[in-house]
């Protein structure tokens with residue numbers, strides 16, 4: 166428990182600990198309001214525990230009823246170990262729920278303790294979230310604690326990190342004076358001053374030395390003189406008189422440190438942490454030069470958001486291509502945009518959208534009377550996409566061969582432009598991708614992936630009914646691709662007019678495309694001429710050249726718009742059918758030959 | 759204006775030892791030079807005549823290491839005290855962040871002290887520097903000499919310290935008061951730096 170003898174009043178405040186003490190007082194005034202967590206660090210015996218306990222005590226006094234706990238890390242680690250051995254980890258988790266001020270001492274003991282670290286991270290997160298105060302102490306700054314989880318490091322250094330330096334000669338004198346007073350030690354003038362000259366920065370050591378001097382004085386029966394000090398304490402303890410320059414430097418350093426505005430120290434600490442993590446901190450350094458204090462926490466949070474995004478991007482980039490590991494690009498918040506683009510491009514290149522299934526070959530598409538015009542248009546799209554305005558809408562009832570035709574076109578396009586990326590995806594899958602990308606903020610990447618395709622084929626767009634965002638993305642994408650001269654094929658089980666909630670843009674896109682129609686094969690056709698390619702027969706690459714020349718010749722007369730099979734084409738409406746191909750024959754024949 | 763490179767977090771400031779001829783400015787620098795570890799100082803440049811009068815200036819760069827997150831360097835300069843080197847003094851004083859005025863405590867030198875102090879204010883005014891905003895420390899040197907030869911600190915105060923700036927008695931030859939003086943002026947300069955708003959640093 167908190168030792169009642171330790172108080173703020175007994176703290177000797179000097180240049181070395183002024184920042185820490187001032188921050189601790191601010192915490193006492195308004196726990197949880199600022200500097201949360203407050204992290205104080207400094208070498209052994211400089212009063213870190215004293216300060217933590219003073220905070221506990223003062224908070225209890227100033228805010229009666231506030232639940233306060235002082236906990237040494239060792240004790241916490243023991244409890245954690247015991248709890249996990251007895252399978253009662255939940256008890257630990259519940260333990261701090263009521264605590265409104267938690268002072269955790271010796272945080273350096275978290276080094277390498279992964280479980281304890283995640284527990285502490287959890288506690289800090291939950292306490293911060295509910296405005297409860299955490300104060301921590303360690304013998305070194307957070308960034309120097311080995312094997313510390315990056316998120317925990319971020320939390321620990323996210324409030325205020327204040328160093329307690331070695332007390333200067335003046336403070337040492339005051340400390341010795343107070344110890345002597347508290348213990349009723351009487352010394353001749355100059356004795357404590359002589360001891361204060363020692364370079365000892367550990368208050369416990371100073372205290373021990375004072376005890377020995379007093380004991381010696383009692384034993385010899387007469388007062389010690391300043392000259393007796395070092396012989397009593399032993400030769401080894403005689404301080405090497407610090408040379409003038411060292412003293413000068415120490416004094417200048419500590420007085421400047423004490424006069425630097427707290428926000429600059431805070432910001433400089435943050436810069437040290439971030440640059441310690443390998444990030445470029447130019448943005449923060451610029452803020453360091455400001456006249457007016459900026460909101461350091463806001464700056465830092467903004468910086469953290471960017472670094473977290475960079476870290477996500479880096480992970481993604483490495484997943485795509487391990488050679489991205491350690492790229493400086495992902496350590497420079499100034500280049501976030503560039504990093505986004507880099508990953509987007511890598512994703513487009515290395516994780517292309519799904520392509521058509523190779524089993525659906527255009528040359529195997531059942532050449533029924535009803536499907537022939539559709540097949541002809543498909544051929545045309547493959548060979549002369551400009552002729553169909555780069556956009557084709559395949560309309561047909563279920564089981565009429567839309568999938569076969571769409572994938573077949575996709576495969577033919579792949580052949581036509583060797584090695585190109587052809588995206589072929591059901592509308593529902595596309596919708597899922599868009600929603601996920603919007604949710605995790607990677608929609609730019611999604612755009613890049615799809616903007617990189619040579620052709621886009623989307624099946625069953627009727628399933629986008631009412632999905633406004635997805636429709637918008639599809640419309641934008643389709644527009645962009647066809648403007649670039651890249652074919653877009655969409656399939657739908659009904660006419661555009663019959664589609665439900667449709668964004669005007671997507672409607673415009675759909676209506677601007679050439680429409681072709683597929684019909685289910687008749688029973689006779691199904692039984693006879695057209696045998697589906699068995700699955701796994703991918704050896705036969707899709708090849709439009711495989712289409713018999715006689716067929717091609719037949720198309721050259723132009724797609725049928727009426728006549729045979731009309732009865733089957735129940736959706737066919739002469740007014741809506743806009744398949745008129747001027748001077749089609751020659752080109753088609755030439756190209757196929 | 760001190761040179762602050764925020765990106766590299768580097769800070770360089772210039773402190774000038776001013777005062778009448780033979781008051782002990784160069785002696786201050788020599789004492790400092792002898793006590794600064796080699797890795798902390800650059801070469802001392804001293805341009806003097808054969809009889810040790812400073813001709814142009816003395817220059818001693820010190821590296822104080824990291825102070826409040828800044829790599830801090832201090833450049834110490836002395837001016838030539840003799841009256842006819844005014845233009846050199848003006849040159850050296852240019853851009854000073856702090857001044858140590860070294861006065862000679864010997865009674866007969868009081869007029870020269872005053873004259874030099876007036877000269878300093880004139881030079882600053884010519885450079886458009888507000889002397890009141892410039893960190894200034896007085897050093898009453900040669901206080902080791904016999905009492906009847908020198909003025910007491912109080913007597914010197916009456917004449918020289920009308921602005922009530924920090925002042926130190928010194929025996930620069932033996933180092934008494936040398937580092938105390940340097941410490942004070944460094945603190946004033948660096949503290950001013952650490953609060954640019956107050957100092958009007960853009």
Ligand SMILES: Nc1nc2c(ncn2[C@@H]2O[C@H](COP(=O)(O)OP(=O)(O)OP(=O)(O)O)[C@@H](O)[C@H]2O)c(=O)[nH]1
Pocket residue numbers: 777778779780781782783784785786810811812813836837838839840899900901902903928929930931932
């Ligand atoms: N007794 C005594 N002599 C000193 C002291 N300081 C300097 N001197 C002597 O005074 C003389 C002049 O000292 P310098 O340091 O060269 O004087 P300065 O101010 O640099 O003179 P200029 O370069 O001509 O402007 C030297 O002979 C020093 O040894 C002091 O504190 N006490």
Ligand SMILES: [Mg+2]
Pocket residue numbers: 783784785810811812836837838839
């Ligand atoms: Mg000189």
